Amino acid sequence: xxPIDVIIIGGGAGGLSCGITxxxxxxxxxxxxxxxxxxxxDRSDLNQALLNNAPGIPMGTTGTMLLETxxxxxxxxxxxxxxxxxxxxxxxxxxxxxxxxLDNGTTPRCLTVVLATGYKRWELEGLxxxxxxxxxxxxxxxxxxxxxxxxxxxxxxYVAGLLAGGSSQxxxxxxxxxxxxxEILSGWAGKRTHVHDVPVPDKSS
Ligand SMILES: Cc1cc2nc3c(=O)[nH]c(=O)nc-3n(C[C@H](O)[C@H](O)[C@H](O)COP(=O)(O)OP(=O)(O)OC[C@H]3O[C@@H](n4cnc5c(N)ncnc54)[C@H](O)[C@@H]3O)c2cc1C
Numbered sequence: 705x706x707p708i709d710v711i712i713i714g715g716g717a718g719g720l721s722c723g724i725t726x727x728x729x730x731x732x733x734x735x736x737x738x739x740x741x742x743x744x745x746d747r748s749d750l751n752q753a754l755l756n757n758a759p760g761i762p763m764g765t766t767g768t769m770l771l772e773t774x775x776x777x778x779x780x781x782x783x784x785x786x787x788x789x790x791x792x793x794x795x796x797x798x799x800x801x802x803x804x805x806l807d808n809g810t811t812p813r814c815l816t817v818v819l820a821t822g823y824k825r826w827e828l829e830g831l832x833x834x835x836x837x838x839x840x841x842x843x844x845x846x847x848x849x850x851x852x853x854x855x856x857x858x859x860x861x862y863v864a865g866l867l868a869g870g871s872s873q874x875x876x877x878x879x880x881x882x883x884x885x886x887e888i889l890s891g892w893a894g895k896r897t898h899v900h901d902v903p904v905p906d907k908s909s
Pocket of ligand 1 (some may be wrong): 713714715716717718719743744745746747748749750752753754755756757758767789790791792820821822823827828864865866867871872873874875877878
């Protein structure tokens with residue numbers, strides 16, 4: 705079976721933002737027939753949040769409402785899907801890419817992995833590195849991975865959201881997710897790129 709192009713582990717602020725931004729490029733000629741999968745087990749910190757300071761989000765929005773909006777936004781793109789499952793293990797496939805073992809008994813293969821599991825726990829087995837203390841997390845139990853300026857930990861392995869070291873604000877976690885997507889898209893495009901849409905002019909008047 706053809707490997708999925710990107711599996712994002714964690715569908716909170718960072719992971720969903722990464723998936724939405726990746727999928728929004730699906731009409732670019734260089735996107736080809738790539739596929740994006742977000743794996744999530746519904747433990748986002750957003751489930752506890754009431755947002756009055758997230759830019760562009762109406763004040764009083766609950767985090768659960770925002771998660772649902774982002775999930776619907778992801779689902780609107782034909783190249784993306786959300787799998788409700790817990791990832792148990794990630795390891796390099798002997799040929800190329802990775803295989804991700806899920807608690808639903810499947811082990812999908814993919815070419816690129818984005819880790820976006822938040823900064824409170826680390827449960828995945830199989831990687832050669834472990835997270836270290838988060839630089840901006842306050843509590844000593846908060847976790848982050850080292851990465852380069854493109855949020856890349858090692859070849860084809862990225863980190864997004866708070867696990868990449870950002871402070872705990874929705875805008876920061878989702879912003880890092882979008883930046884990771886732009887880095888991956890730029891690799892696919894073979895040049896620096898980003899995805900902008902513009903309104904279609906109304907010709908009726
Ligand atoms: C009580 C509270 C109030 C907050 N209020 C605000 C606020 O007012 N304004 C603001 O800007 N920010 C607020 N935040 C912060 C905001 O919620 C976080 O910054 C943001 O959710 C972090 O995004 P993330 O993607 O890094 O992690 P999360 O959103 O926590 O997402 C991580 C996701 O990874 C999934 N996951 C983890 N491990 C696995 C696995 N092995 N397999 C599959 N899925 C996995 C989890 O289920 C989760 O959905 C608040 C947070 C809390 C806790």
